[in-house]
Amino acid sequence: MTAQHATFGIIGAGAIGLSIAYQLAKTRDSARESIVVLDAQLPGAASWAGAGILPPPVQTPTTDPLEALQQLSLQQLPEWSRELLERTGIDNQYQRCGGFYLAMSTGEQAALAGLQSFWKIAGIETHVVIAEQWQHDQPWLAQHASLETCRRIVAVPGEAQLRNPRHLQALRLACTQLGVQFVALDSSAAQRLALDPTTHSVSWGSQESWRCDRWLLAAGSWTSQLLQRWVPDLRGVGSVFPVKGEMLLFKLPTRPFQSIINVGTRYFVPRQDGHVLVGSTEQEVGFDGTTSTAARDDLLSFTRQTLPGLLDWPVVQQWAGLRPASFDHTPLMGAIPGHPNLWVASGHFRSGLQWSVGTALCLAALLRDQPPPLDLRVFQPRR
Ligand SMILES: Cc1cc2nc3c(=O)[nH]c(=O)nc-3n(C[C@H](O)[C@H](O)[C@H](O)COP(=O)(O)OP(=O)(O)OC[C@H]3O[C@@H](n4cnc5c(N)ncnc54)[C@H](O)[C@@H]3O)c2cc1C
Structure with missing residues (x-):
């Protein structure tokens, strides 16, 4: 079995995984960085099902981490919507409808x-x-x-909305246009995903496997199932x-x-x-x-x-x-302690659409060892 290689491997193509892939793709140095997304389209994935309600962001400077995440996201979302429409021709119908x-x-x-x-x-x-x-x-x-x-x-x-399926289609198409590779897994392959911590390879029992310098788990509700299999000692790491x-x-x-x-x-x-x-x-x-x-x-x-x-x-x-959902209603965003090539972004509960852009900006920075635009201490997976 020979492994294909990418710089960044993302598991999960919901609003969170796709937004992070898009942010990485549009800011990447294509000679040095490549991105692959593994996704199983499991029944019950949240992003296709959401209502796309975007409450107005806090207008004043805030030190509350969730308000700051929402503010960063919702300030950028109109621009992302315009940009995605220009790139793909898909209108996510972002609208400040009140x-x-x-x-x-x-x-x-x-x-x-x-x-x-x-x-x-x-x-x-x-x-x-x-x-x-x-x-x-x-x-x-x-x-x-x-x-x-x-x-x-x-x-x-100031309340707004967008149509989730269209937003996801636009993100996916934009990612493809920007060179992101997508690997479709069936549900039994998803159950068998295994990480080799020495080679950083993820395989699923077929001939195919991917070796990525950095892996990000954005597998929505299934994130903790994967973590339990991949990380033997999860003490202190929040669950989804x-x-x-x-x-x-x-x-x-x-x-x-x-x-x-x-x-x-x-x-x-x-x-x-x-x-x-x-x-x-x-x-x-x-x-x-x-x-x-x-x-x-x-x-x-x-x-x-x-x-x-x-x-x-x-x-x-x-x-x-x-x-x-996460036990404290706060998403898990950051590195998994003790696993130098494993990150997580999940647990966005009822707000994954409205927090998706901010999450993408933060995670893309972390995956490149750059300072994130927000203080992410409360989001650390170990807490
Ligand atoms: C009814 C409803 C209404 C909502 N309304 C809103 C709203 O109005 N506004 C708002 O902001 N949020 C809303 N939300 C919440 C929002 O939809 C979620 O927070 C968000 O979609 C989570 O995105 P995600 O990418 O983390 O998860 P998901 O969308 O679930 O994506 C995870 C992906 O990972 C894949 N996956 C899982 N395991 C594996 C594996 N082992 N291998 C490969 N792939 C795997 C799954 O197939 C899936 O595609 C709503 C949710 C629901 C259900």
Whole structure:
């Protein structure tokens, strides 16, 4: 068996792995650096399943590491979207569409009051909307939403969205154009991936193997499974586990409303072509990426309570994705201690799209031994 060689090997082609590959590829010295991405397209991968909601970033200088990661990402994402469109012709439909936050119970009202205080400190523009005014300004919603129990509506004009599948297609095509090699694995090969720590080669029982100077694990919810096989002593290294989220997709003839509607952890996201996403559930059921009747009923019941008019239109799709969660809701980003050629970027839970660009900028720097744009101490895998 002869191993092919690349400078950087990335395992996983979700939003995180692809963004890092893209950042490395567009800044590489092609005479000296090469990149390979191994991916298995496992059922339940999160990035294709996400809603693509991008809350407005904190507008003031911040020392909070998660806010800084979000700020860095969301400042760059409009530019990345333009750049990807130019390179590939694929429009990820990034749009600053605004968001409404609705409080339907006293608990949600208290939570929204807390959010409002945070937005104020963070310099994020918001305004309280009077229900009558909302009804006047939003004719479709006035007719089809159920606002009897609504206690408060807050508008957040800086909220944005993009369409995940298109963004991923654009990243993948741009990477290919920039010379990144992709190796498609089937799920049984993915289960057998083995790292030889002496030669830095990754193999999967076939004739093919790759020897890379630096390996990065961006395998989403499956990251810890690989780490457990590859790193015998994982003491102190945080773990990543799957949290399933399900979504329904309605199809209307035209876009019925412009802004994302958020109610607690649930939402309605209107796409440009009349699709409306309703999401999302949260369940810890291991690596089960299948859809369920219970989740469908749950999301339909949420729709009936909030936007019953949507039920006049068909549900054209239901899907599930496994969010990679970490025990402290903070992603793992950095080197694996004791393994000089192994890095990890995973555990982005409900925010992997909105944190993807910042993650890419940081990891591309780390993989080249350059100083990252953010202080990454709290993200260290060992903590
Ligand atoms: C329903 C839902 C709604 C969401 N909404 C939003 C949102 O609005 N905004 C937001 O920012 N985030 C959202 N998220 C979260 C976001 O989607 C995730 O945080 C993000 O996609 C994680 O990306 P990832 O690349 O780490 O993981 P993944 O997308 O899961 O990618 C991991 C990849 O690694 C591959 N892989 C795994 N093991 C192996 C192996 N052994 N060999 C080779 N390949 C392997 C998998 O096949 C997969 O392609 C949502 C998630 C869900 C499920």
